[in-house]
Amino acid sequence: MLTLMIFLPLIGFLINGLVGRFLPKNVSGWLGTAAVLGSFILAVMNFNALTAEAGQLESIHQKLFTFLHVGSLHVDFAFQFDRLSAVMTLIITGIGTLIHMYSIAYMHEDDGLYKFFAYLNLFIFNMLVLVLGSNYMMLFFGWEGVGLCSYLLIGFWYKNVDFGKAARKAFVMNRIGDLGLLLGLFLIYSTYGTFEYQDLFSRVFTGTDASSNVNTAIALLLFIGAMGKSAQIPLYTWLPDAMAGPTPVSALIHAATMVTAGIYLVIRSEAIYALSPFANEIVMWIGLSTSILAALIGLKQNDIKKVLAYSTVSQLGLMFIALGCGAYTAALFHVITHAFFKALLFLGSGSVIHGMHHEQDIRQMGGLRKKMPITYLTFLIGTLAITGFPFLSGFFSKDEILMSAFAHNKLVFGLALMSAGITGFYMFRMFFVTFHGTYRNHHHAYEKVHESPLLMTLPLLVLAVLSVIGGAVNLPHYLGEGISGGLHHLLSFDGGGQFSPILIYPEHAIELSHTAEIALLAMAVSVFVIAFLYTRNKYVVKGSVPEADADQQGMGKVLANKFYVDEAYDMAFVAPLESASDVITEYVDEKALKSAVDGVGTGGYGLSKLLSKIQNGNIEYYLLYMVIGISLLLAFNLF
Amino acid sequence: MFQNLPIPFLILSFLTILSSLYVVTSKNPVHSVLALIFTFFTISAHYVLLNAQFLAVVNLIVYAGAIMVLFLFVLMLLNLSKETEPVKSNWWGIAAAITAGSMLLIVTAAFQVTGEAVAKNPVEGIGLVKALGKVLFTRFVVPFELTGILFLAAMVGAVLLGKREKNNAVLIPKEEGGNS
Amino acid sequence: MNLLSIFNQVEISHYIYLSTVLFSIGLFGVLFRRNAIILLMCIELMLNAVNLLFTAFSTYMGDADGQIFVFFIMVVAAAEAAVGLAILVLVYRNTRKTDVSFLDQLKG
Numbered sequence: 001m002l003t004l005m006i007f008l009p010l011i012g013f014l015i016n017g018l019v020g021r022f023l024p025k026n027v028s029g030w031l032g033t034a035a036v037l038g039s040f041i042l043a044v045m046n047f048n049a050l051t052a053e054a055g056q057l058e059s060i061h062q063k064l065f066t067f068l069h070v071g072s073l074h075v076d077f078a079f080q081f082d083r084l085s086a087v088m089t090l091i092i093t094g095i096g097t098l099i100h101m102y103s104i105a106y107m108h109e110d111d112g113l114y115k116f117f118a119y120l121n122l123f124i125f126n127m128l129v130l131v132l133g134s135n136y137m138m139l140f141f142g143w144e145g146v147g148l149c150s151y152l153l154i155g156f157w158y159k160n161v162d163f164g165k166a167a168r169k170a171f172v173m174n175r176i177g178d179l180g181l182l183l184g185l186f187l188i189y190s191t192y193g194t195f196e197y198q199d200l201f202s203r204v205f206t207g208t209d210a211s212s213n214v215n216t217a218i219a220l221l222l223f224i225g226a227m228g229k230s231a232q233i234p235l236y237t238w239l240p241d242a243m244a245g246p247t248p249v250s251a252l253i254h255a256a257t258m259v260t261a262g263i264y265l266v267i268r269s270e271a272i273y274a275l276s277p278f279a280n281e282i283v284m285w286i287g288l289s290t291s292i293l294a295a296l297i298g299l300k301q302n303d304i305k306k307v308l309a310y311s312t313v314s315q316l317g318l319m320f321i322a323l324g325c326g327a328y329t330a331a332l333f334h335v336i337t338h339a340f341f342k343a344l345l346f347l348g349s350g351s352v353i354h355g356m357h358h359e360q361d362i363r364q365m366g367g368l369r370k371k372m373p374i375t376y377l378t379f380l381i382g383t384l385a386i387t388g389f390p391f392l393s394g395f396f397s398k399d400e401i402l403m404s405a406f407a408h409n410k411l412v413f414g415l416a417l418m419s420a421g422i423t424g425f426y427m428f429r430m431f432f433v434t435f436h437g438t439y440r441n442h443h444h445a446y447e448k449v450h451e452s453p454l455l456m457t458l459p460l461l462v463l464a465v466l467s468v469i470g471g472a473v474n475l476p477h478y479l480g481e482g483i484s485g486g487l488h489h490l491l492s493f494d495g496g497g498q499f500s501p502i503l504i505y506p507e508h509a510i511e512l513s514h515t516a517e518i519a520l521l522a523m524a525v526s527v528f529v530i531a532f533l534y535t536r537n538k539y540v541v542k543g544s545v546p547e548a549d550a551d552q553q554g555m556g557k558v559l560a561n562k563f564y565v566d567e568a569y570d571m572a573f574v575a576p577l578e579s580a581s582d583v584i585t586e587y588v589d590e591k592a593l594k595s596a597v598d599g600v601g602t603g604g605y606g607l608s609k610l611l612s613k614i615q616n617g618n619i620e621y622y623l624l625y626m627v628i629g630i631s632l633l634l635a636f637n638l639f
Numbered sequence: 640m641f642q643n644l645p646i647p648f649l650i651l652s653f654l655t656i657l658s659s660l661y662v663v664t665s666k667n668p669v670h671s672v673l674a675l676i677f678t679f680f681t682i683s684a685h686y687v688l689l690n691a692q693f694l695a696v697v698n699l700i701v702y703a704g705a706i707m708v709l710f711l712f713v714l715m716l717l718n719l720s721k722e723t724e725p726v727k728s729n730w731w732g733i734a735a736a737i738t739a740g741s742m743l744l745i746v747t748a749a750f751q752v753t754g755e756a757v758a759k760n761p762v763e764g765i766g767l768v769k770a771l772g773k774v775l776f777t778r779f780v781v782p783f784e785l786t787g788i789l790f791l792a793a794m795v796g797a798v799l800l801g802k803r804e805k806n807n808a809v810l811i812p813k814e815e816g817g818n819s
Numbered sequence: 820m821n822l823l824s825i826f827n828q829v830e831i832s833h834y835i836y837l838s839t840v841l842f843s844i845g846l847f848g849v850l851f852r853r854n855a856i857i858l859l860m861c862i863e864l865m866l867n868a869v870n871l872l873f874t875a876f877s878t879y880m881g882d883a884d885g886q887i888f889v890f891f892i893m894v895v896a897a898a899e900a901a902v903g904l905a906i907l908v909l910v911y912r913n914t915r916k917t918d919v920s921f922l923d924q925l926k927g
Contacts, residue, residue: 619919620731624850627738634745638752645828652837659841659864663848668856675860682867689834689878694886698870701893706863706900713904714856717911735850743843750835759831762881774883775890786894793898800905 002062002081005042005089006128008035012121020114029104032117036100036124040093047086051490058082061134068137075195080134083490087332088131088264091339095256096124098459102347103248105455106354116156120252123149127257131264135195136185139265143181143229146258147174153253154245163244173238177228181265184221187214201271212275219272219279222265223286230262230316233290237566239313243305247350250305255312255346256339263316263335266323274326284324284408288415291317293563295422299429300559302546303360304349307430311386312342314419318401321416327404329488333474334401336487337393340470341385344463348379351452351460352434359441362430363545366437371449374457376435378464383431385467387424388528393470399524400476406520417527424531432539433546440545476517648688655681672710679703691766834875841868855910855917859903866896 012035020028050060059082067077081089100120107113126149130142155167189195191214192203204215226232231239242254253259266273266283273279291314298310315338322331353360355372369376385394398420406413439446451457474487538544552560561567614625658681661674679702686695764770775783845868848861870889877885911917 620850620853624734624738627742627846627850631738631742631745634749638745638749643828644833648829648833652833655837656840656844659844662857662860662864663844663851668854671857671860675864678864679867682871685837685871686874689874691874691878691886694874694889697890697893701897702863702867706897709900709904710856710860713908717908717917732851735847738850739843739847742846743839746839746842747836750832750839759879760881761878765881765883766878766886770883771886771890775887778884779887782891786891789898790894793902797901797905800902800909 001042002046002060002079002132003064005039005046005093006079006125006132008039008042009121009124009128011035013118013125016114016118016121020118023114025108025113026104028114028117029100029107032121033097033100033104035121036093037097039124039128040090040097043086043089043093046081047090050081050083050086059085063134072193073189075135075137077138078134079132079138080197081132084264084267084332085131087336087487087490088260089128091260091336092124092127092131092257095339095343095463096120096252098462099248099252099256099343099347102251102350102456102459103246105453106248106350107246112156116153116246119149119152119156120249123153123253123258127261130261134197136188136197136200137195139268140181140185143225143261144178146253146261147171147178147229150174150242150253150258153249154242156245156249160244166238166241166244170238170242173235174228177225177235180221180224180228182225184218184225187218187221191218197268204271204275215272216276216279219269219276220282222269222272223279223283226262226265226320227286228262229265230259230320231290231313232262232286232317232320233293236290236294236313237562237569240306240309240562243303243309247305247346247353250309251343251346251350254309255342259312259316260319260335260339263319263323263331266320267328267332270328273323280324280326282324284321284412287317287320287322287324288412288419289317290314291321291419292415292422295419295426297559297562298426299422300546300552300556301426302363302548302560304352304362304365304430304434305346305360307362307426308342308345308349311345311423311427312338314423315342315386318398318416318419321405321412322401325401325404325408325412327401329474329491330397330400330404332491333487334397336473337385337397337467337470340463341382341394341467344378344382344460344467345386347456347460347463348375348382351375351456352379354452354456355449356441357448362433363548364441365434365439366545367435367439367446368449369435371446372435372451374451374460378457378460379431379435381464381467383427385470387427387531388420388524390525391471393467395524396471396474396476399521400474402524403517403520406516417523420524421527421531424528425535428532428535429539429546432535436540437543437545651681651684651688655685668714669711672707672714675710676703676707679707686766689766690761693766693768693771831875831879834872838868838872838875841865841871853918853920855907855919856904858919859900859907863896863900866892 012032016023016028016032023031046060059080061078061080063076063078065077066074068075100117103116103120107116110116123146126142126145128142130139130146133139133142151167151171154170155164157163158167185195188200192200194200194203228235239254239259243250245254273283294310294313294317298307298314301307301310315334319331319334319338322328322334351372352365352368352375355368355375356365359365381392385392388395388398402413402416402420405416439449472486547556558564614621655678658674658678662671662678665671665674679698683695683698683703686692686698842865845861845863845865848864849858852858852861870892873885873889873892877883877889907917914921
């Protein structure tokens with residue numbers, strides 16, 4: 001059942017990839033959707049089997065075959081369905097199903113629809129391998145696979161050169177991170193001699209095999225991999241560019257699932273991270289600075305998807321803050337809720353783009369509220385959820401992160417709160433500018449703007465509901481001990497095995513008094529309210545429109561240009577490499593190598609011209625040469 | 640160096656070298672052929688001196704009798720009896736003489752090194768038909784059969800080449816010619 | 820059988836000198852002459868020099884193998900003469916010449 005769950009999307013990929021071009025569009029679309037839906041149903045069944053009341057299981061383990069066996073290295077192609085994998089699997093397949101369904105309508109005009117679904121299915125398969133593999137090699141396998149699918153899907157509209165470049169950028173940036181991950185894996189193997197999670201963590205837990213320095217090195221190298229995949233400083237610049245892909249792709253890969261692979265990696269490696277406080281600090285500070293930087297950039301973006309992209313980077317930063325504070329449950333909780341509301345927001349923006357006939361600039365929008373009521377409503381819910389409106393899903397998960405940050409370090413808490421506050425500003429800015437005010441587009445008549453079909457709005461509604469009630473997964477304990485902390489209990493479940501829980505080490509119990517908690521909540525809510533009121537005043541009451549990028553002044557200009565990070569990277573890495581290769585082309589290749597190669601040719605030609613004079617065709621000369629040659633041979637033998 | 644040698648050997652060697660020189664230098668090809676036949680006679684005499692009686696006889700029959708007569712036939716056939724050969728330049732003569740002389744020196748020197756190792760171990764009667772036949776048909780029977788095939792091939796080739804050409808197809812063998 | 824007890828008076832080295840001289844004369848002829856028939860004759864002369872040496876060694880060492888080789892060389896020489904003369908006749912028929920310096924068509 002586990003195997004079928006993983007391989008259903010692969011089957012879908014094979015069918016669509018091999019014979020998809022002969023199938024009608026609807027058939028290949030629904031085929032891809034059905035594959036993921038089947039996978040989701042199986043995932044639910046597996047989850048029930050795992051957590052059935054009678055005799056709960058720690059994990060379902062299934063070995064298919066031996067993947068690698070070289071010397072002492074033994075890697076199985078095996079899957080392990082434990083609680084962490086289960087949560088990730090449910091997110092991937094559940095949201096994946098909704099997005100597949102949405103894509104049928106969104107992509108219906110595209111000729112390459114079968115290809116699109118083939119890639120999506122392949123992505124789901126690889127993502128499942130990533131989260132379900134029972135060892136780090138399987139994780140790496142899936143890790144590379146999703147990177148490939150991400151590349152293929154970002155560059156799906158490959159006829160546009162810029163989109164192709166964005167895909168390449170994403171790939172290259174990810175490669176940098178992958179190198180770190182790979183080095184981390186090598187270090188794990190050379191230190192502990194295994195890739196298998198179960199063996200490895202029991203060794204880490206019990207053993208004194210490694211000094212804390214080695215653990216720190218492993219943790220940091222793995223984190224470099226996470227940086228690439230989860231778009232953290234300094235490798236985050238690919239994610240905003242990745243918005244070149246079709247919007248469902250942005251929703252599925254670059255918001256809900258793939259970018260959380262880095263979070264998954266750190267949670268999975270909790271045993272190692274717990275032994276290295278230094279690595280945790282690094283994770284936390286990187287997450288914090290990414291979160292604030294991305295949020296600031298998001299303030300001045302005018303592309304609806306770019307805003308969401310920077311928001312994603314910012315939210316991922318928040319998750320890393322939680323990881324750095326040791327609040328693994330909070331991070332995973334935020335992964336879940338973020339998957340709900342960010343997928344919702346992306347799909348909503350896709351609906352807007354669809355309704356606006358592929359217009360992405362929010363300055364061209366406005367007043368869409370009346371034309372697209374369902375999109376408006378669901379987008380509102382998404383916005384409220386991400387900005388932390390009380391008792392929506394984002395509120396709980398974000399507050400949990402903030403609280404753990406507060407318990408860890410007051411300064412971090414302040415900065416994280418600031419980042420969360422900025423979220424409110426840019427999200428409401430985008431929301432109001434898009435849906436309120438007056439219509440500003442001159443190319444398309446307002447009348448032509450339309451609500452999206454049911455196939456697109458249905459996933460929006462489902463996700464909106466999930467965004468509202470998603471917080472129930474892990475309610476805070478001030479709402480009552482009985483119903484709270486579901487996720488926490490799930491992850492810390494101890495079936496009596498050697499080290500059964502996902503989180504081997506007990507999490508920092510957040511020892512805060514109720515008054516402190518209420519105070520923190522009040523602060524969070526007040527930040528939300530300020531953001532809401534400010535932006536409403538500016539964009540709805542005053543009706544102002546964001547300036548175009550070119551008109552920005554001062555700090556705004558810096559933000560609109562994304563802090564010139566891309567330009568800095570260009571100057572620091574790309575330009576020196578290019579000029580170096582220019583020099584090498586001109587001097588080494590053109591002059592030295594070319595003349596050397598040419599010299600061999602001309603030299604050989606001249607020499608053979610000289611030698612061909614000897615060969616004049618006259619037998620007499622040949623005879624003479626032959627005799628001289630024989631004489632010389634004999635003479636050499638003689639002496 | 641020569642004074643201890645028997646007179647017959649000296650005379651024979653002298654005649655051999657003299658006649659072979661005449662082969663090389665004679666202007667008239669017919670004279671060359673006749674001188675070569677004479678050379679073969681002297682070499683046969685050497686064979687007799689060396690107790691290789693059967694070889695001496697075969698040498699006369701095959702070389703002097705068959706091959707040289709073939710040469711004579713060709714000469715007469717092509718009407719080359721009178722001198723038609725253009726004389727080569729002196730430069731060629733000097734070059735050829737130097738090359739051949741150096742070859743002589745080198746080969747002599749080579750034999751100086753190896754020739755001393757030859758032990759004198761004469762055995763009675765190895766040059767007779769009986770002894771040679773025994774060796775030829777036991778140890779060398781396979782090469783002997785192969786030389787038969789070689790002869791056949793040479794004969795077919797010669798006949799083929801000698802056929803009068805028709806339609807310029809002289810070098811393309813006919814089926815039966817190739818197989819016989 | 821021994822008409823002259825030659826072993827006591829003639830060393831092997833004398834036969835070596837004799838045949839080497841004969842061989843070199845033949846070689847000189849090959850290099851110097853231009854008439855193809857004379858060339859073939861000179862080759863025969865060189866082969867005979869080798870034959871003589873073979874026989875001399877055979878007799879001095881008491882081994883019949885050398886004389887067998889003389890037979891083989893004779894066979895090869897006969898075959899060579901037959902084919903060579905046939906080619907020569909053909910060439911003459913086409914060019915009316917037997918001059919080897921005229922045959923420079925081997926040039927690539």
